Amino acid sequence: MPDNPGTTGGSGGATAHRLPGQGAASSRTPPPRPGPASDDPPPSRHAARTVRSYDVRRALTLIAMSTVIPGLGLIFTKARKVGVILLGMFLVAAVVLGFMLLKGGFVQGAGRLGTGKGLWFLLFMFIIGGLLWLAGIVLTARETMDLRWPQQTKWLQRGFAFVMCLLVELVKFSV
Numbered sequence: 001m002p003d004n005p006g007t008t009g010g011s012g013g014a015t016a017h018r019l020p021g022q023g024a025a026s027s028r029t030p031p032p033r034p035g036p037a038s039d040d041p042p043p044s045r046h047a048a049r050t051v052r053s054y055d056v057r058r059a060l061t062l063i064a065m066s067t068v069i070p071g072l073g074l075i076f077t078k079a080r081k082v083g084v085i086l087l088g089m090f091l092v093a094a095v096v097l098g099f100m101l102l103k104g105g106f107v108q109g110a111g112r113l114g115t116g117k118g119l120w121f122l123l124f125m126f127i128i129g130g131l132l133w134l135a136g137i138v139l140t141a142r143e144t145m146d147l148r149w150p151q152q153t154k155w156l157q158r159g160f161a162f163v164m165c166l167l168v169e170l171v172k173f174s175v
Helices: 023-027 045-068 080-102 106-113 116-144 151-174
Strands: none
Touching: 045 116, 045 151, 080 106, 080 116, 106 116, 116 151
């Protein structure tokens, strides 16, 4: 008889109860992901190009997401924890800056940031925040790069990440 939970098995009428994650059920591997993210080699050149183009689009999209909001693209990679930390730091900094500006009115908040301590605070926020933002973009590019890509594709991704870093710096210094 089959060794199903709650039925008599081959051990003389004893019932075998398995909890989820025990016995044969625990050796299950997750089902393969459908589509281009599968680890099996594609059957044709066209399929290989389709898989690579999907991976490149995904990588560039995640880099762009990390450019718009720090750490957002990292959440969808293996470095999820780092992405959550960067995103959390960004949100906390935005809330603190918003609170400082809007506490007692916008003009008074801006005047408070215009003092010596306020300027040091802004300098610290811009330098440390900017460096962490750039590190998030570079880490997103590194995490999404596939070693099997041709050199042309790798350089395309590196160039895109570089341009996104320049864009963040130009916006940061124009403010």
